[in-house]
Amino acid sequence: MQIQEYTAAQIQAAVTAAANIADNWAQSSAQTRAELLRELGAVLVANREELVRLADEESSLGTPRLNGELDRTTFQLNGFADHIEAGNAFALTDDDAIAGAPPLGRPHLTRVRVPLGPVAMFSASNFPLAFSVLGGDTASALAAGCPVVIKAHPGHPKLSRRVFELAQTVLAKQGLSEGVIGFVEGASVDVGVALVRHPDIAAVAFTGSYQGGNALWAEANSRPRPIPFYGELGSINPVIALPAALSAQAEELAQALASSIEFGSGQICTSPGVVVLFAGADADRFENALRDALQTKKTHTMLTPGMKRNFEAGVARLTGTPGVQTVLRGESNSDDNAPPRPLLVRTSAENFIADHALREEVFGPACVIVRVKSTDEVVAVLNAVGGSLTVTLWGAENDSADVRRITRCATQIAGRVLFSGVPTGVAVTRSQQHGGPWPASTEPFTTSVGYAAMDRFLRPVALQSAPAWLAERAGRPC
Incomplete structure (x- = not known):
């Protein structure tokens, strides 16, 4: 050029x-x-x-x-x-x-x-x-x-x-x-x-x-x-999958999330970089389905060689962080024109909150699964993120004290809160809000x-x- x-x-x-x-x-x-x-x-x-x-x-x-x-x-x-x-x-x-x-x-x-x-x-x-x-x-x-x-x-x-x-x-x-x-x-x-x-x-x-x-x-x-x-x-755009959502449609949601992560080779400001799951069998089923779906995705060459190098550095940073387990990682390729391979890793809420490196955006098809045990941990994870363009909340159809609390926290840290679908795709309308608290x-x-x-x-x-x-x-x- x-x-x-x-x-x-x-x-x-x-x-x-x-x-x-x-x-x-x-x-x-x-x-x-x-x-x-x-x-x-x-x-x-x-x-x-x-x-x-x-x-x-x-x-x-x-x-x-x-x-x-x-x-x-x-x-x-x-x-x-x-x-x-x-x-x-x-x-x-x-x-x-x-x-x-x-x-x-x-x-x-x-x-x-x-x-x-x-x-x-x-x-x-x-x-x-x-x-x-x-x-x-x-x-x-x-x-x-x-x-x-x-x-x-x-x-x-x-x-x-x-x-x-x-x-x-x-x-x-x-x-x-x-x-x-x-x-x-x-x-x-x-x-x-x-x-x-x-x-x-x-x-x-x-x-x-x-x-x-x-x-x-x-x-x-x-x-x-x-x-x-x-x-x-930009931001890491957390997705919160409540148990009610996963018990009903874990596989369908995993397919939708995989497509969102892969879209544009992950080079989207609203790309989902974190998914929060309550520990349990449904979360395991969702994680496996997400891994399998991402494994089949065909990404394309990244926008610039520098972005490819930064993505590979981000992958190395995530996989090398203590307390992080790799769920899916393709072979690293030093060729700047080679398409990036999706990355999926898992960690605990405690590790995610304690280590800032896990909350840094990786510009590309990468996602961190955070396993939580309680609503308190969900709120703590969102507060640790600090500011995001979006938060997606699946399974909030029925009113409860926990759902209200998570929703309230989501509105406090994000410019747009979704209750269905995925964060990629930003409609141009009178009611749109694309911009969230710092650092988004x-x-x-x-x-x-x-x-x-x-x-x-x-x-x-x-x-x-x-x-x-x-x-x-x-x-x-x-």
């Missing part, structure tokens, strides 16, 4: 172009923004064959998966267009004046939201379309009225450049400034750091590793004027998926006794 390393001057030019257009784009109508978003989706569809081919060459994710991802990307763009046309771009609350002094009296107050300004958007490696150049972060920022400067991921540079080129043709066709969507790239950390440090960048959206996100978050907070950093850093994300009160993602780039402002000309704008920035 030929990766271009952008210079300081090129980064400066991209951000300056975004800053120069920021006020105009903030003042743009919902119709203008919606037309841009829809046409960006249409140009992806029109160039589907080329884009899927490039994506597959650089990611090895396969054409079925990538065609589905292109559809998701277009769905997001169209969905945000619908969302802002429904009035959500300029949503406001209005309190009429009441004569007298506070607290009974009050002036006329209107609470509006103003776009933050240029957003630095860091593309993800594992979704070269849906979380990349024209992915959800870009769509939500543009819908909010913020220009974006995209940091392409070095794992798919040719695809990123081509999508950006197509985006520029759409901007030109609609008579919009090329600064609405900017682009930089580079494999070194310097490009990303320079982008975050630039004084005209008003916010950062990041999807990626804990290490990279944590470092950039520190940069955003160390600026003379710190800025919001919306980082989605840096801003657990926000989401990076779904239409509420737009709210990250809008700052509330109260207009007190606004003049008629401003009130008539009905929330649209002046």
